[in-house]
Amino acid sequence: MKINSKAVNICAPIIVIILLIILWQIICTVTNISFHVLPKPGEVGTALVENFRGTILLDTMASVKVMLIGYCIAVPLGFVIAAISSQFTLAVRSIMPVLIILMLTPMATLVPIFKLFWGVDPTLKILIVVLQCTPVIAVNSLSGFIYVPEAKKELMRALGCRKWESFFRVTVPNAMPQIFTGLKLGCILCTIAAMSADISVGQGGLGYRIQVASSLSATDLAYAAIVVAAILGVALYMIVSVIESRIVTWK
Amino acid sequence: MEKSYISIENVSKVFQTRKHSIAALKDISMRFEKGEFVSIVGPSGCGKSTIIRMVDDIIKPTEGSITVDGFTYDNNVPLSSEQIQKLGFIFQIPNLYPWFTVKENVMLPLKIYGKDLKEYDERANSLLDGVGMLEYANAYPAEISGGMSQRIGVIRGMIHSPDILMMDEPYGALDESTRETLNMELLKIWKDTGTTIIFITHNVEEAVLLSERVYVMESHPGRVIADIKIDLGEERTLDLIGEERFGEYCTEIENLIGKIELAKIK
Numbered sequence: 459m460k461i462n463s464k465a466v467n468i469c470a471p472i473i474v475i476i477l478l479i480i481l482w483q484i485i486c487t488v489t490n491i492s493f494h495v496l497p498k499p500g501e502v503g504t505a506l507v508e509n510f511r512g513t514i515l516l517d518t519m520a521s522v523k524v525m526l527i528g529y530c531i532a533v534p535l536g537f538v539i540a541a542i543s544s545q546f547t548l549a550v551r552s553i554m555p556v557l558i559i560l561m562l563t564p565m566a567t568l569v570p571i572f573k574l575f576w577g578v579d580p581t582l583k584i585l586i587v588v589l590q591c592t593p594v595i596a597v598n599s600l601s602g603f604i605y606v607p608e609a610k611k612e613l614m615r616a617l618g619c620r621k622w623e624s625f626f627r628v629t630v631p632n633a634m635p636q637i638f639t640g641l642k643l644g645c646i647l648c649t650i651a652a653m654s655a656d657i658s659v660g661q662g663g664l665g666y667r668i669q670v671a672s673s674l675s676a677t678d679l680a681y682a683a684i685v686v687a688a689i690l691g692v693a694l695y696m697i698v699s700v701i702e703s704r705i706v707t708w709k
Numbered sequence: 710m711e712k713s714y715i716s717i718e719n720v721s722k723v724f725q726t727r728k729h730s731i732a733a734l735k736d737i738s739m740r741f742e743k744g745e746f747v748s749i750v751g752p753s754g755c756g757k758s759t760i761i762r763m764v765d766d767i768i769k770p771t772e773g774s775i776t777v778d779g780f781t782y783d784n785n786v787p788l789s790s791e792q793i794q795k796l797g798f799i800f801q802i803p804n805l806y807p808w809f810t811v812k813e814n815v816m817l818p819l820k821i822y823g824k825d826l827k828e829y830d831e832r833a834n835s836l837l838d839g840v841g842m843l844e845y846a847n848a849y850p851a852e853i854s855g856g857m858s859q860r861i862g863v864i865r866g867m868i869h870s871p872d873i874l875m876m877d878e879p880y881g882a883l884d885e886s887t888r889e890t891l892n893m894e895l896l897k898i899w900k901d902t903g904t905t906i907i908f909i910t911h912n913v914e915e916a917v918l919l920s921e922r923v924y925v926m927e928s929h930p931g932r933v934i935a936d937i938k939i940d941l942g943e944e945r946t947l948d949l950i951g952e953e954r955f956g957e958y959c960t961e962i963e964n965l966i967g968k969i970e971l972a973k974i975k
């Protein structure tokens with residue numbers, strides 16, 4: 459059987475999602491589970507529509523702002539950290555483990571400490587996103603920058619290119635696949651960080667709405683906010699994937 | 710002493726690895742005259758690649774001096790762009806950049822030297838055509854075979870019409886007939902342009918067929934053991950292979966290499 463790969467790539471995940479929603483509906487009906495634990499898909503949909511103009515739209519805009527500003531700061535920052543440290547063997551050895559530790563640290567846990575210094579400031583959320591995304595972008599870019607086959611660098615030397623010229627002509631394109639791995643992992647961490655920042659800082663955002671709604675037993679609204687948060691994460695990830703397929707055309 | 714067009718004088722090269730220091734070349738001297746076609750043969754690991762990589766300024770010698778066209782290399786400073794552009798280097802592996810198309814790979818030296826690419830478009834196309842790759846100009850290296858990539862590596866090395874062309878076992882991945890065709894093409898380019906060619910091969914017949922002179926080397930540490938003039942006249946064609954004198958040259962060189970190998974085993 460011949461499968462048209464482009465159509466399959468688009469349709470297959472959509473079908474799986476629809477099947478999962480059906481499964482969700484069946485579980486709710488069969489087990490008769492409480493609305494407060496797991497509302498039916500239809501109820502979540504209704505909550506999403508009913509609360510859209512009142513709360514969800516504003517929360518979404520607040521979250522998008524935090525995510526985008528944080529991500530757009532993290533990308534060049536992670537890249538520059540990786541580019542500079544890749545030039546020094548000692549820096550690679552000393553900075554790489556630190557970046558990995560930072561990458562694994564849930565930054566929202568630092569909020570109580572930050573609050574002590576700065577009080578509650580809306581920019582705190584952006585800081586959390588930047589702190590969470592930068593290390594994963596830097597680690598992946600750096601690992602791409604340091605594994606350049608010797609022959610590829612030799613060609614640069616044979617053509618008389620010096621260190622930085624060779625970096626931009628060979629090291630960066632050679633690392634493109636890893637750089638994009640970092641950028642895509644950054645999308646995931648960006649969404650998680652923005653939600654946890656909402657929860658620990660407060661002051662609006664989808665994460666904040668999820669917390670407030672569930673504490674008020676408005677579980678359908680909480681799920682609606684979760685769905686929107688997931689869509690934001692997926693959208694960011696897909697934008698980066700499309701950019702990747704435009705840039706990494708040679709694979 | 711009068712310098713040749715290319716003079717390698719008392720050059721040694723020691724590679725430092727984490728645990729060992731490898732004496733790749735010990736006190737070697739070689740000379741190449743302008744317009745000469747010289748091959749270097751010798752067992753694997755004798756330092757053939759190391760020599761031309763030093764002439765191409767990819768690596769620096771540990772000791773000794775290299776002079777090209779009256780300019781003696783500074784062992785601490787890279788060559789100027791003007792000096793580099795006199796040289797062309799063809800690697801043992803194709804060494805194409807996967808993110809560039811075939812043609813972009815061929816044009817890369819020109820781009821780096823800041824040339825007007827449009828001026829060279831015709832030359833690039835005719836070189837691509839010469840190796841039967843014109844229809845693949847816009848393909849990516851991942852889409853063509855190893856042998857095709859090798860041919861692209863060869864023409865990338867000569868796209869800027871270098872005065873000196875160094876070739877490091879350039880036809881490794883190619884079959885016999887493509888190899889012969891490209892060799893004849895190379896001889897034609899050499900005759901037409903007067904390029905100085907340093908050709909590395911482990912194929913003794915190929916060395917004798919193409920060259921005016923053959924350097925024979927031994928290994929551990931790499932040294933030159935013979936410098937053999939090949940008097941087979943101007944006209945080199947595949948017909949030479951059957952001739953007696955051609956066979957004699959091959960036997961002489963193979964014996965030289967064989968003796969070393971034998972002595973090593975004993």
Ligand SMILES: Nc1ncnc2c1ncn2[C@@H]1O[C@H](COP(=O)(O)OP(=O)(O)O)[C@@H](O)[C@H]1O
Binds near residue numbers: 725
């Ligand atoms: N970058 C390097 N680091 C360590 N040893 C090397 C390096 N390059 C070459 N060598 C060593 O130098 C010797 C000569 O190598 P090479 O010039 O490649 O030989 P050939 O081209 O004649 O086969 C070999 O013993 C090889 O292992």
Ligand SMILES: [Mg+2]
Binds near residue numbers: 757759801877
């Ligand atoms: Mg070699």
